[in-house]
Amino acid sequence: MNPVKNLSVIRKIVQLSAFMLLVYGSSLGTFYLADKISGALPALSCAYDMNGSDLCALIPFQHQMDHRLGPVINEGGGILKGLIPTLITLGTFLLFFVVLNKAFCGWICPLGTFQELLQILGQKLGLQRTESVKHSVVEKTRPVKWAILVLLVFGFPLMTGLGYLNHDLGDPFCRICPSRILTTLANGEADQLVVDTANTTTIVFSIAADFLFGLMIALALTVRQPFCRICPMLALHAVFRKIGLLRLVKEASPRCGKCGLCAKACPMDIQEIHTEMVKKDVTFEDCTLCGRCVEFCPDKDVLKLKYASFPVFKADPQYFKVRKKSQTLWEKKTLRSLFAKKDKPVTEKV
Amino acid sequence: MPVISYRAAFICCGVLALNATAVGQTAKQGSEAPKSQSAPTMQHQRGPKKLALLNADGAVITLWKPDLSKRLLEPKMDMVTIPPTGVDNYHAIIIEQDWGDSVDAIIRYEYLRGKPSGKSPTKLTSAIKTDLEIVPDPLPREHHRYYSGEKAAFLIRYRNQLLKNQPVVLQTGNGSSLKGVTDNDGRVVMTLPDDFKNVVTGERDQRSADLSITTEYLESGKHYNSTLSAEYRVSPVHWQYKSWGLAAAGVGFLFGGFLTSRVSRSKKERSQ
Numbered sequence: 001m002n003p004v005k006n007l008s009v010i011r012k013i014v015q016l017s018a019f020m021l022l023v024y025g026s027s028l029g030t031f032y033l034a035d036k037i038s039g040a041l042p043a044l045s046c047a048y049d050m051n052g053s054d055l056c057a058l059i060p061f062q063h064q065m066d067h068r069l070g071p072v073i074n075e076g077g078g079i080l081k082g083l084i085p086t087l088i089t090l091g092t093f094l095l096f097f098v099v100l101n102k103a104f105c106g107w108i109c110p111l112g113t114f115q116e117l118l119q120i121l122g123q124k125l126g127l128q129r130t131e132s133v134k135h136s137v138v139e140k141t142r143p144v145k146w147a148i149l150v151l152l153v154f155g156f157p158l159m160t161g162l163g164y165l166n167h168d169l170g171d172p173f174c175r176i177c178p179s180r181i182l183t184t185l186a187n188g189e190a191d192q193l194v195v196d197t198a199n200t201t202t203i204v205f206s207i208a209a210d211f212l213f214g215l216m217i218a219l220a221l222t223v224r225q226p227f228c229r230i231c232p233m234l235a236l237h238a239v240f241r242k243i244g245l246l247r248l249v250k251e252a253s254p255r256c257g258k259c260g261l262c263a264k265a266c267p268m269d270i271q272e273i274h275t276e277m278v279k280k281d282v283t284f285e286d287c288t289l290c291g292r293c294v295e296f297c298p299d300k301d302v303l304k305l306k307y308a309s310f311p312v313f314k315a316d317p318q319y320f321k322v323r324k325k326s327q328t329l330w331e332k333k334t335l336r337s338l339f340a341k342k343d344k345p346v347t348e349k350v
Numbered sequence: 351m352p353v354i355s356y357r358a359a360f361i362c363c364g365v366l367a368l369n370a371t372a373v374g375q376t377a378k379q380g381s382e383a384p385k386s387q388s389a390p391t392m393q394h395q396r397g398p399k400k401l402a403l404l405n406a407d408g409a410v411i412t413l414w415k416p417d418l419s420k421r422l423l424e425p426k427m428d429m430v431t432i433p434p435t436g437v438d439n440y441h442a443i444i445i446e447q448d449w450g451d452s453v454d455a456i457i458r459y460e461y462l463r464g465k466p467s468g469k470s471p472t473k474l475t476s477a478i479k480t481d482l483e484i485v486p487d488p489l490p491r492e493h494h495r496y497y498s499g500e501k502a503a504f505l506i507r508y509r510n511q512l513l514k515n516q517p518v519v520l521q522t523g524n525g526s527s528l529k530g531v532t533d534n535d536g537r538v539v540m541t542l543p544d545d546f547k548n549v550v551t552g553e554r555d556q557r558s559a560d561l562s563i564t565t566e567y568l569e570s571g572k573h574y575n576s577t578l579s580a581e582y583r584v585s586p587v588h589w590q591y592k593s594w595g596l597a598a599a600g601v602g603f604l605f606g607g608f609l610t611s612r613v614s615r616s617k618k619e620r621s622q
Contacts, residue, residue, distance in 0.1 A: 039466065050491050128614045181599075191586070195594035198554030206590075210598035211605075218606025222614070 001326035007291050007313060011106070015113040018043075022110050023183050025053020040092035042100075043109035044233055048174075048192055049183035057093040058173055058233060061086060062157040066170035070161015094240060101244020102237045105228060106288030111179040112228055115220040116267075122221030126336035130223045133269045141229050142286065148173065149232035168201040175205040178213045178227055224267040228288065238285035246289055246312075249304045252277040262303060265296035273303075295323050399432040399460055401443065406430075414442040416467035418477050432460065439467040440489055444479045452573035455480040458580065459489055482567050482574035483507045484518070487537060496561065496582035499544035504578065505536050508567055512536025516565055522582070523559035546584045555584040 003009040020028065022045040025037075037054040047055040064086045072082030097104070105112055123129060133141075152173040160170040174180060184192040193210060196202035212227075219226035228234060250256075256277065263274035268286040273293050276282050282303075283289065289305065297303040297315035305313040403409070403425050411423040411430055416439040423430045423443075432443065445456040457479065459471075475485050485505040496502055506513045513536050520528040526543035542561065549555050558581050567574045 050494060130610065130613055130617075190592050190595075191590070193595040193599060194586075194590035194592050195598060196554075196586075196590045197552045198589050202554075206595065207598045210595045211602035214599035214602025214604075215606040216602075217599075218603045219610060222610045 001322045005319075006323065006326065007295050011290060012116075014107050015116070018108045019110045019113045021053055022108075023049060023186050024051050026051040028053075038092050038096060040089045040096070041108075042093055042097045042104040042233065042237065044111045044177065044179035044231070045109075046174075046177070046180045046183040048180050049187055050189070051187050052183060056179075056233065057089055057236070058153050058177075059171070060089045061153055062171040062173060064089065065154055065157035066161040066167075068161070070158050070163070074162055093236075094243070097237070097240055098243055098245055101246040101289060102234075102241055102283060102287055103246050103289040105231075105234060105237060106290035109228075109233070111182060111231075112225065112288065114182055115216070115225050115227060118217060118220035119222075119224055123331065124334050125221070126334040127222050132264060132266075133223060135269070135271050138229070138269045138271070138286075144230040145232055145235040148230060149235040152176070153232050153236075166199070166201060168199065168205070172205065173232060175202075176209045176212055178209070178216050181209065181213045224269075225288075229268065229286070234286060234288070241283050241285070241287075242281075244283070245308050247281055247306050248273075248283045248287055248289060248293070249280050249306045249311075250276060250282040251280065251302055251304075253299050253302050255299055256302065259298065261296045261298060262293035265292040267292060296320065398434060399462070401430045401432065401458075403428050403430060403445070406445070406447075409445050409447045412444045412446075412479070414444065414474060414477070414479055416440065416469040416471065416474055418473065432462070434464065435462055436464040437462065437467045438464045439469060440471045440474055442474055442479055446480055451571070452575065453481060455482065455574075455576045457483060457576070457578050459486065478507070478509060480576065481509055482565065482576040484563050484565060484576055484578035486578070486580070496542055496580055497585040498542050498546060498582060499585040499587065501539050501541050503537055503539045504563060506532050506538065506565055507536065508569065508574070513567065516567065518563055518565045520561060520563045522561045542582050544585060549584055549588050552589050554586075554589050558583045 022041075022043070039055055040057040040060060041054045042057060044056050044058075045052055045054045047059050068085050069079070069082035073079065100107065119129075156165060156169045156172045159165045160167060168175075181192045184190070193213070194206060195210065196206040216227045250273070256274065260274045263269070263271045266273060267290060268288060270284050270286050272284055273282055273287075291305050291313055294303040294305055294313055294315050298317055298320040299315060300317055301311075301314050303315045304311045403411075406425050406428065409425075411425065413421045413423050413432060413435075415421070415435055415437055417437075423432065432441070435441065439461070440459045441462050443458045443460060447454045459474075471489050475487075475489060483506075485507055487503045487505045490496055504518070506516045506518060512532075514532055514534045516532040516536065516538075518530050518532070518538055518540075520526075520530065520540050520542075522543055522545055524543070524545040524547065526545040528540055528543065530538040530540050532538045540563075546555065546557055546559070560579060561582050562577050562579050564575070564577045567576075
């Protein structure tokens with residue numbers, strides 16, 4: 001298949017470019033390219049990365065709860081006054097978000113890219129892949145991202161700002177976020193992969209962060225996008241997904257009930273893409289708008305990526321055939337198969 | 351009132367000295383200050399900062415904003431107040447004293463809070479603010495500071511020209527002194543001394559102290575003395591352990607491997 005016409009290849013190129021910009025931005029421009037593009041990016045780009053060119057919206061949200069809203073409430077000030085910086089950050093976030101919607105996860109997020117690269121590595125190493133996580137597990141996992149968003153991004157920081165918790169709980173999500181460890185390691189700095197013995201809170205959070213990072217790497221080798229499933233950014237996206245211009249649209253055909261290839265292709269194991277027969281907008285809360293379901297839909301125009309009312313990529317039987325074939329070839333190419341070929345006697349090649 | 355207070359630079363001849371006080375800050379100065387157990391909140395303060403100046407009669411004090419607009423500051427009672435500018439980012443405070451046959455300068459970069467400046471701090475560091483200048487290359491970024499035991503780089507610039515083989519002296523408030531010489535690019539890299547006393551391994555230590563980097567240059571019979579003043583802190587390596595972090599990540603990795611192998615085993619069993 002011509003790589004230029006392969007949506008997954010195009011997406012990888014965009015992902016790698018975004019990774020370079022967001023993780024090494026200052027090396028590409030000036031040291032202070034990170035001064036910053038927005039300060040409220042809808043993707044996990046870390047402020048601890050000294051060379052990064054932007055930071056995710058979750059960082060200011062936590063700081064604003066801790067240092068602004070909490071103190072303002074404590075001083076008896078108006079909540080609106082305390083929320084103004086948060087609203088400004090949210091406004092900036094939404095300016096970006098409207099443009100790409102949840103595609104920030106599937107196309108831009110450095111941590112998402114890293115997990116996909118690990119998945120490719122696992123596949124090439126010949127590790128047995130878990131093609132799709134059981135629906136019951138997916139169902140149980142879904143609320144976790146909401147809990148993290150509510151508790152770690154807003155709840156604990158606000159409680160800290162109000163004086164109920166110690167200052168180390170002012171940015172609890174950042175303390176466990178694997179993107180912090182990943183992006184600093186990517187810059188050759190291991191100073192975030194540490195156990196911080198300052199107090200019990202820092203010990204617990206730093207061990208949890210390191211453990212989670214290791215766990216994510218191991219899981220990502222065989223399971224698709226393990227951390228994305230519990231990422232609070234995904235939850236935040238889900239809240240505003242109706243205002244984004246890019247959407248996944250379905251016009252169900254009777255064949256949809258039997259097929260299910262879209263759900264199998266989905267890296268987030270969203271079974272509802274397959275089972276939904278009524279709704280047209282199928283940008284579900286876990287969707288990252290990666291477009292794989294559209295690629296692997298064999299029926300013409302059943303699934304579409306639409307930008308506003310314009311279709312930008314549509315399901316097509318011809319594309320599906322070629323894409324499926326190229327995927328099969330790609331998956332056959334593993335290190336194990338490479339060595340197996342080498343072991344074969346020369347006569348067999350003829 | 352808890353304040354952060356740091357002695358800053360002494361220009362070589364000792365005629366002009368600077369002592370800065372940031373109002374409403376929590377950490378304490380120097381090696382003898384008590385260790386605070388709460389994390390620093392200083393980066394979130396938006397109030398005015400104060401500089402105490404000694405022997406500053408006749409000195410010209412200029413505040414440079416991130417967009418390079420300037421404002422003269424007047425010392426009162428040996429104190430100069432840096433008013434909030436409403437702009438977020440590094441600002442430069444330049445104190446110059448022209449003695450006729452010599453010029454002394456102190457430069458200090460302070461981060462003030464406000465609305466995003468939209469300007470790169472490189473613009474501020476690149477601008478020629480005084481004849482002889484020690485330029486941080488680069489300034490510590492967000493979530494970062496100068497830390498003891500870490501390397502820091504500086505450029506030495508006389509007007510437009512970077513000075514090669516230029517000697518510099520680094521002195522810290524904890525009594526350490528280091529000498530360095532710039533390379534052919536006018537750059538000097540120095541490892542900040544890990545010189546805070548009574549650091550207890552495993553305990554967070556939020557003490558800070560001042561450091562000053564000084565250099566002298568003679569041009570057309572005129573002596574130029576310049577000092578960069580900054581704050582540095584106890585290195586977190588005293589209470590953060592990379593080997594333990596790696597071990598915790600390793601345990602996570604093994605646990606992940608165990609989980610995935612269990613899943614694939616149960617799948618195999620089901621398929622049989």
